Amino acid sequence: MSTADWGVVDDEVVGRLRDIVGPEHVKVDDGAVAAFARDATPLYAARPDVVVMPGSAAEVAEILRLATRARVPVVPRGAGSNLAAGTLAEAGGIVLVLTRMDQIVEVNADELLAVVQTGVTTAELAAAAAADGLLYAPDPGSKTVSTVGGNVATCAGGLRGLKYGVTRNYVLGLEAVLPTGEIIRTGGRLWKDVAGYDLTRLLTGSEGTLAVITEVTVALVPMPATSRTGVAYFDSLATAGRAVAQVIADGVVPATLEFLDNKCINAVEDFAGLGLDRTAGALLLFGDDGAPDVVEQNLERMARTCEKQGASGVTMAREVAESEALLAARRCALPALARLAPVTVLEDVGVPRPRIADMVARIDDIAERHGISVATFGHAGDGNLHPTAVLDPSDGDAAERTKAAIGAIFSAAIELGGTITGEHGVGAAKLPWLQDRLGAEQMALLSRIKTAFDPAGILNPGKTGSQEL
């Protein structure tokens, strides 16, 4: 569908929207919509025509029915912490903000599950589960900000990927609204359920292009008795990468294996002041959770492996609070890098774990060839790397060179058997490279699936399943 075919958001459409959600939850003023022109993706902005904040699935259904009839694009949005321009209204239309739907419906310790509305933040869900002695395992870096609905829509990953998996491993059921207005419930409170196609999994990671998620049922696990974290310093990310491979070869599957290069160490230290070694080429954060003696044993083994692999120093967090501070510091690596330059362009490639050191070497080489500065951090345990270009947009063609470098990084990841995005999503930012990863046949299938859900093509156009705008 070309942009010329979109319906116009005129007074009648706005009037109908006001009738559905109440006038105070519809915004059309220049300034009000301008605030929704950004998510957390640098260099991207697009202003919607109207911002609507529904309070229930029924309201969402009415809005979508209206939008399908009027052929007005609808872009679902949670907290707007997306990093792939996945919540921007590039074709204008409606930005559908779901943050008002913020109730924790249920935490059930007997069934080991929780039911939450889409706008609950990940940290709120985690805290509610913890209050009942349970763990919501997915641990995305932006969990204090991001919503559970947004996490499901992007299949958010995070710091516990290796041992616990990612969001998709914990979604049991969804309530979602189709673009044509039907409210569906997929999955449910069941661990085993093969009735029909697995729509729960299909919607998880669909980035708001197939349906609008309004309620989520997630699996919880018993809270581990203890957790502990240590830090190992290396001369380079590549050495740290080899240590990671050895840790896992030794038979330990730890809860945490994160690394930061020298630039990231310094940016994080500037913000958090934890006493990290600023001179180290790379830092490996390793940790585990579970029964105290097992955790102790695994930490010891990992520390010894790191030393054998050439770590220049290994320190252990003495208490849980210290471990938490280290993890919190790691989570803020990206925004802390903003201290280096006005624009940070973050990428999210993934490679098979044994290829981490190769990928790191390729990234360094590409950065040098394109004359840009790249800081790298990431989830060493699951091969998900975040090379981050830091640039000053006033520096001539820095943005162009960065774009070229990112293309080269994607190609390198695919060559190594990897992917263009591990956990942030495709959005508008990575759509141009999606075919390189999937091939023409899968792209065509994606497009047919999209049409089956969204015949008018109104849901989040310009992202997965539709053409670039």
Next chain:
Amino acid sequence: MREGDEDVSELPIVPQVPRPVDAGDHGVHRRGIFDPELLDRCISCGFCLPVCPTYALDKDEQSSPRGRITLMRALESGRLEPDDPTLQHEASYCLGCRACETVCPAGVEYGPMLEQWRDHQWRAGHGPALARWLRWAVARRRMLQLSGLVRRFARTRGPVRDDVAHVMLGCAERALFPAVSQAARALVPGADAPADQGCCGALHAHNGDSAGGREMALRLGRDLPGTIVTTSGGCAAHVAEHLGRDRLVEISDYLVRTGWKPAGRLMTKGADGRPRPIRVTLQDSCHLRNGLGVHRQPRELLEQIAEYVELPSAASCCGAAGSYSILRPRDSKRVLAPKLDEIMAAEVDYVVAVNPGCLLQLKQGLLPRRARGAKVKAVHLVELLVRAGSRAE
């Protein structure tokens, strides 16, 4: 305003840059309202959202720090005019509590940007009329002295000495809570409290006149040579910014630095008729905590004289926010409401403030609950400390 930018605020709006290379006005500087380094620093990660009191109320991007920075950029780039209703609303709806700064990994300095925003937005009579009147009123020294005369027992007489610490009387405190200034004087040996001191200018800086606010802080520094001790967290952050942290010391910080120790704990009669230590909680002063990083000190002092419990939202704004409770009384009460429930649930005897604005806000907020039989009282930290008595080291 920068060189060559005398008055560009009325220039026509630049045509919208075609999608999607438009970076949301990031890095576009046309009007010279904001310091470019400050405005460019935000990368819109949104880590500030969960600590913003107005975002917590509405869950609305435009009422979050990140959303407001997007709006500031649209103002700076010329995409929005200063009379845009959303800009007007958000410039005054923001509490200015600066909680966002403490969680910002990128180190965005929101406070100074808010001052620059209001300087521009509220110039030439565009701001709230009440704010203008308040700025005018507290800038009048005579008026301050008169208000102090009504409740005269806080101030001291005689010439200003330069060999003792001075207790700052503040413009609200001398009229509303002279006992607080008096308690502060009792806790700081030898301190005077000269009547002839002006307003510190914090109110001006936060309400669209940062130049005036700076001038008043500097003048206060000239009027009171040497160390100035204040019982107002809000004033402390503003004055320290201009005079330095060695000249202006907030009272809890001062007492911890000078090793103050109480004579004993404050006791009350328990439900069983036997004496028990009083149970207290603290409401942080936003600018003291977020601007000066002083939050450990008042807790340390309270733990010496009482059983201390922490409120879940102790670090979050109470809604007083300087003149906010006067300018936006309805929103101020909405911000306070959940905190009152927390105070009741904590079953404390006292909720302790370290800023006169917060003290007034808590006192007024608790009135209906006290009318219904609640016993909890709002007090200033120094009122409790002075009752505990000082122990000579």
